[in-house]
Each structure stands twice: as C-alpha cells, then as structure tokens.
Amino acid sequence: MEKLGPVEQKFILHWGEMGTRWGINRTVAQIHALLYLAPEPLNAEQIAETLSVARSNVSTSLKELQGWGIVRVVHALGDRRDHFESTKDVWEMFRVVLDERKRREIDPTLAVLRSCVADLSKGRKAETYTRERLKEMLEFFEQVTGLYQEFQRLPPRAARKFLQLKGRIGKLVDSVLGG
C-alpha cells in the first residue's frame, strides 16, 4: 500500500500543516499521520516514497517520533529492514505532545520567573511593583502546572473519564469548593 487515497492525502497534508503550528516539524507530523493511518507497519523506504521526501529526512523524523514514544520499531521475519508503527491511542499521543510542550513552553518560564522573583527579593529596591507583577504570574504558572501534573498522574481510565465531565463542570466546582 504505497498509494494514498484522497482522504488519506488530505489528512496527512493537514496534519503536517498543523504540526508546524504545534511546534512540530512538518515532515515529522506527516510521517506520524501516515503511520497512524497505516493498517500495518511501514519501512523507511515506503514512507519516503509515499510522502516524496528524502530518506535521510525520514530517518531523522522517525528517530524523533521514537524519542517521544509514539512510534516504535517492529520487525518482520526474514526482513532485515526496520518497520515502524504508530500508537493508535489518541489520548496517549496527546499526553506525549502536551508533556513536550509543557517542557518547552512552560518550564523555562517557571525557571525564569523564580529567578526573577529571587533577584528582586534580595535587592529591596523601589521595584516593588515589578516584584508584585512577577510574583502574581509565578503563582499562576505554579498552580497550572501543579494541576497538570496531577492529571498526568491519573490512571488512564480516570483521565479518560474526566473528558466525559461535559455539562457537569460548574456543579462540580461548586460542590467541592462551596459555591
């Protein structure tokens, strides 16, 4: 199966575009989309041909996807080549992506904010305004990341369940914290 249907094509192209917006390399995202749709594992050659990208590129991209843990190598008997397959678990995929984004987009900011607030606490200048602003932001980030980490630690079943809370959020918050 090296020929893509129109729908597969549409999805893969779109996934590539969205990838760039999600901070993910376009071809990495395209390869992931292809593997996600592929009923059985593909080798590097097939991927390169199907998507019309250089093999070297495929190699690098696969390595990255494996690093994230959403693509893994499998072998077929009597075939030396590596074959690759993607996890089909959508929730797991996005958990990984969110982790990565947190690492790149939140954690550095947390570090800088902490360092800034520390600096301002030492030299007690007339910078009280700046300090208040930064402390406020730091507190916000800490609350959000704390909550996120708690989600991550939830067993998969509980996490999935949470998505089904739709329509009950308001009541929920009220009941726990007292309206």
Place this chain on the structure above:
Amino acid sequence: MEKLGPVEQKFILHWGEMGTRWGINRTVAQIHALLYLAPEPLNAEQIAETLSVARSNVSTSLKELQGWGIVRVVHALGDRRDHFESTKDVWEMFRVVLDERKRREIDPTLAVLRSCVADLSKGRKAETYTRERLKEMLEFFEQVTGLYQEFQRLPPRAARKFLQLKGRIGKLVDSVLGG
C-alpha cells in the same frame, strides 16, 4: 521610566523568546511584557525606545495586542498621544491566548477531520480502517473542545477556584463518575 532594570530586562527578553514558541511574534510578546511590568501606561515612542525596535513595528504589534483585548488605549489630559496599558490579570491573559491557540490549532483540525469522515462515509470502500482511525481522533477532539468551551463559560470566580483543586482531582472524578 525608560531605563530597564536587569530583572525587567531578563523577563522581557524571556517573554519574547517564549512568545515565539507560543506562536506569538517576538516583539509583540516583548511589548506585552513591558506593558505588563509598567506601573503606568506608556506611549508608542517610549516603547520603541525602550525595546530598541522600529516605531512601525510597535504600531503593528500594539494593534495586535489590542485585537486580543489584553492591551488598551488610555489618554492623559493635555497629551494627544495614545498611551497603552496591559491588563494585569494573568488569568484573563491566558484565557485570551488559549482561545487564540484553539482557534488556530484545533478548530481547523476539527473541520478537516469532519470533512474526512464525511467523505469516507459516502464512498463505502475498503477504507474502513482509515475511517475508524479518523473517527476515533475526531471524537477525541470533540470531547476536548467541548470540555474547554465549558471552562470558558465558567464565571471567572469559578474558573479560578478550579485551579485550587490541586490534590483533589482523583477523588473528584471518582465521586462524580463512580470509581
């Protein structure tokens, strides 16, 4: 106040870098950081000078920030120039950013997924595998966005409270959905 202290500088530079990772133009983010830290409104000239960027750039960036609703114009008596100030409400800021990201990073994907699934339902080929994969992903996206929209509709107080759920998420899900 046109001279920045070392801490202000550190924060503004970092905010600019993070901006790029959040899909926000670097100077837009820097200007926002500056206004967030500024105790009182600044005019375009001051901003350009403080950050060493072209006035034209400042103008465009301010327009964008105003479009998001996190920066607004204020006037001082006897001064014809516009002055700008940022909201100091961190929660509100991130609500805006999240909305924008959803619009750019989720909504288009939802549209494409719906269209793909629709296509595959018409022509009932041997593409059942693809259809299942895409339907699964579509369902996931719909659940997540549904939940998100519900959050957005929460009154600010309730939303803030939600951040304080730390340590109680697990119990919460159990109690509502039945362990």
Place this chain on the structure above:
DNA sequence: GTGGACTTTCGGTATGTACAGAAATGACTG
C-alpha cells in the same frame, strides 16, 4: 487648510528553519 501624532504600506535585509543530497557509519552476508 495646516500641523502633529499615529498608522499603513513597501522594498530590502537578516535570521532561522527545513530539507535534499552526499558522505560516513554500521550491520549483515557470502
């Protein structure tokens, strides 16, 4: 109208990222 503040538009340049192709490495076979 005239002048000032601000905005918009338009090349030109710089910077960063993605990517292909070549070369190098490594793994296995005969």
Place this chain on the structure above:
DNA sequence: CAGTCATTTCTGTACATACCGAAAGTCCAC
C-alpha cells in the same frame, strides 16, 4: 574480508518570517 544495504550525520541551499527604515496616508485639533 569484501560487498551490499540501511541508517545516521553533515553541509549547503532554499524558503519563510521578522524586522527596519522611509514614504505615503489618515485622523483630528486648531
């Protein structure tokens, strides 16, 4: 141990985007 195939690393180039500076345009007060 030579030869073949797959993979990885390296390097130059192409492309997109951000940005500046200058000039034209808009708006408003006087």
